[in-house]
Every structure is written in C-alpha cells, then in structure tokens.
C-alpha cells in the first residue's frame with residue numbers, strides 16, 4: 255500500500271513537471287514585430303531559382319545522393335565529454351559503422367558523400383584513406399569539432415574553425431572540399447557570408463524544398479547550390495539514443511516512399527545517415543534493401559553532392 259502511494263506520488267510529481275514545462279511562459283517577441291521586421295527575420299536564407307534540370311545525365315529520372323555525417327565522438331568532445339562509456343557508443347561509428355557502410359556501398363558499386371568534422375579524422379586517421387581508396391566518394395566539411403554555430407554566435411571564431419577544418423581536410427584528402435553541411439544542421443546568422451567567402455560550390459544544410467535550388471540571402475542570389483536535406487530523411491531523432499522509433503522498418507518505408515516521389519517528379523533524393531547509428535545491424539539491413547530497390551529501377555543516377563552540384567551549374571547556365 256505504502257509502495258503504491260509512493261509510486262502514485264512519483265507519477266503525480268512527474269506529470270506535474272510535464273504540465274509545468276508545457277505551461278512555462280515562452281517569450282514571443284515576434285508578436286510585436288512589424289511586417290518589415292518579419293521579412294527581415296526570414297531574409298538571410300530564402301529560396302531562389304529552382305535548379306531541377308530538364309534532364310539528368312544519361313536521361314536519368316532522378317538523382318540520388320546518399321550522404322553520411324561522420325560525427326563519431328566529435329560532438330561529444332565539443333561539449334567536453336570524457337566519459338569512456340558515452341564516447342564508446344560514438345566510437346562505434348568509426349570502429350564498426352563506417353567499415354560496414356563502405357563495404358555495403360562497394361557491394362552496390364554506388365558513390366556517397368561523407369561530411370566529416372575534422373576532429374573525427376584527427377581521432378580516427380584511418381577513415382579518410384579508407385573512404386578515398388574506393389575512388390567513388392566525396393568528402394565534405396562538417397565543422398571542426400561539430401561545433402554548434404548558433405551557440406558559438408561569434409563570426410570570427412566560426413570562420414577560424416571553418417578555415418581550420420578546410421585546411422585539415424584539404425591536407426588529408428589532397429583536394430579542397432567543395433561541399434558543406436553545418437554541424438547539427440544549424441547555421442548562425444554569420445554562416446552564409448562565411449560560406450560564400452570560403453568559396454563553397456554547394457551547401458546541404460537547409461530544408462526549404464525537396465529539389466535543388468539556389469540559395470538567396472538578403473535578396474541577393476548567392477551562387478550557392480542548395481542540396482536540401484530534411485529531418486525526416488535522417489535517422490538520429492528516431493533510432494539514436496532516446497529515439498522515438500526504435501524499429502527501422504517504418505523509417506525505411508518512409509525513405510522508400512520519398513524516393514518513389516522524387517522518381518515520379520524527376521528530381522532529387524538526398525538521404526543522410528550517421529555511421530554511429532545506421533552502422534548497427536538492423537538499420538544497415540534496411541539500407542541494403544533500400545539501395546537494392548533503388549538500383550532495380552531504371553534511370554536512377556547515384557551521385558555525390560559534388561557531381562550533382564557541378565551538373566546543375568552547367569545545366570542551369572543557359573537558363
């Protein structure tokens with residue numbers, strides 16, 4: 255009896271905390287903004303020209319970019335994490351996930367884009383040679399240590415870390431990276447200007463369309479091609495620690511239906527996975543089946559982000 259009273263009290267306390275959190279006042283400065291202030295708030299990243307070409311190479315119906323954000327321990331180290339147990343779950347990405355993914359891509363003979371925080375490569379120097387050895391894949395920038403740019407909120411420090419990451423990857427790969435994906439898919443207000451100064455060919459951090467477009471910033475076309483991503487076309491919120499959908503079956507069904515839609519619309523399908531999550535056995539089995547399904551359809555162009563962005567630059571030149 256005593257125990258059930260205590261349990262009921264604990265439950266009531268937990269429910270109380272949830273209700274309190276829901277009722278906590280949220281600042282809503284936007285309610286007082288003028289129309290001009292509202293327009294300014296959204297102006298830094300807007301959709302410009304749609305870039306889906308009249309035709310893809312070899313008359314393919316759809317371009318497929320398989321991308322992997324090779325976070326491993328980097329985002330934990332950025333926060334100063336030193337717990338061996340916590341770090342080990344992220345180390346899985348380098349020790350087990352990436353080798354399995356590379357083997358899977360070899361089996362299907364398809365290319366992929368790997369966005370690597372430089373610190374991931376510092377900790378695991380064997381990764382970049384293993385990726386490059388295949389001769390099909392691209393390596394893009396994913397921050398120095400998966401730093402949160404909005405939390406940094408410092409243009410000088412953000413640019414210093416980006417340049418350090420570019421320099422490291424250029425040395426490690428022998429080629430200056432042309433593709434960028436923001437750590438945690440989060441820009442600061444400074445990011446677009448910094449990316450333009452760094453001369454990237456394309457960005458893959460925004461989500462305003464499910465086809466490629468030119469990024470417009472404060473009314474000005476940036477020349478940056480946006481290869482959009484989406485929080486439903488990745489797995490960490492669902493399969494990662496505390497994920498909401500521990501079975502990958504439904505998630506990969508969603509990916510397949512998104513691919514089918516892109517195929518029908520003759521545009522682009524970008525999938526983003528993480529070796530420390532999707533390198534586990536169950537999601538990897540589904541990824542294997544998804545790639546086999548896509549390969550079974552005629553007219554599917556598997557390409558890196560760089561190949562797609564370069565093709566779009568040429569295809570849209572005359573428009």
Ligand SMILES: [Zn+2]
Pocket residue numbers: 323324325396400437438439
């Ligand atoms: Zn990441």
